[in-house]
Amino acid sequence: MKTAVDRSAPPSQLLLALEARGIWELQAFFASYPLLRRAPRGDGHPVLVLPGLSASDMSTRPLRAYLKAQGYAAHGWKLGPNHGPRPGVEAAMDARLAELAERYQRKVSLIGWSLGGVFAREIARRTPELVRQVITLGSPFANEPKASNAWRLYEVLSERRVDDWPDRDVMKLPPPVPSTAIYSRTDGIVSWWGCREQPGAQTQNIEVEGSHCGLGHNPAALYAIADRLALPEDDWSPFDRSGLRGLVYPDPDRTENSLSLLWPRASAA
Structure with a gap:
């Protein structure tokens, strides 16, 4: 009898409790800052950073400060706390993007x-x-609607049902630009299986060790971001995790390991 991991279920309560690691990851960010500054430098192009559910630009300040130091014109979305796709939010984001593209x-x-x-x-x-x-x-662009420990909060803040998002099948497809998904298998908020891009000529998945709440200042995530942003505009290439980088960035395509014990199990098959 084989018991499979239920990929449509939210992370376990143990992983949720481990989200407290986000505080330690912020401390690790400050401690590793001199090393992070050795990452590839930027070319000055604009970067727009969007916060997570219930968070505001305050949550992305460390990331944006780092990107500015690396040579990018990093900006917040200036829309206050992210309460989901409420009326006017998508139009405001489009306008913010257009404003930055025009400015630079x-x-x-x-x-x-x-x-x-x-x-x-x-x-x-x-x-x-x-x-x-x-x-x-x-x-969680490819997740089942309730494969998250935050879906109830989403419904309260957005004033809409979590499964009402239109075109969910389209959401799972990569956008028509180079796309990189950075995620953690020990994410305690959303199921990591739904945070991965589909294979493609300009898509890639980069796995890091850490929490969901710490991803915006996780040193490994920030180094990977700097590496991706430094690529020439018309010459995208995959992230190289060979050599010593392999000790920091696990193989995202490896089979399920002992970490799967932290996840809810489906019925035996």
């Missing part, structure tokens, strides 16, 4: 944390001519 006369890279990454992919789908690339951080 360059395409804009989009970084979205959790729900912000779902938004980023859909913005790129609507206006690919303005987007240089998309990077998501623990974004």
Whole structure:
């Protein structure tokens, strides 16, 4: 008899409790900052960073400060707390993207944390001519609606049902720009299986060790972001995890391991 992991279930309560690691990951960010500054430098192009559910630009301040130090024009979304796709939010994000593209006369890279990454992919789908690339951080764009420990909060804040998002099948498809999904198998908020891009010529999955709440300042995630943003606009290539990097970045295509014991189990098959 074989018992499979239920990929449609939210992370276990143990993983949810381990989200407290986000505080330690912030401390690790400050401790590793001198090393992070050795990451590839930027070319000055604009970067728009979108926060996760219930979070505001305050949550992405460490990430944006780091990107500015690396040579990017990093900006927040300026829409207050992210309460989901409420009326006017999508139009406001599109306007923010257009404003930055016009100001800098360059395409804009989009970084979205959790729900912000779902938004980023859909913005790129609507206006690919303005987007240089998309990077998501623990974004459940391919998840089942309730494969999350935050779906009830989503319904309260957005005032809509979690399974009412239109075109869910389209959401799972990569946007028509280079796209990188950064995620953690020990994410305690959303199921990591739904945070991965489909294989493609300009898509990639990068796995890091850590929590969901710490992804925006996780040192490994930030280094990977800097590496991706430094790519020439018309010369995208996959993230290289060979050599010593393999000690920091696990193989995202490896089979399920002992971590699966932390996940809810489906019925025996």
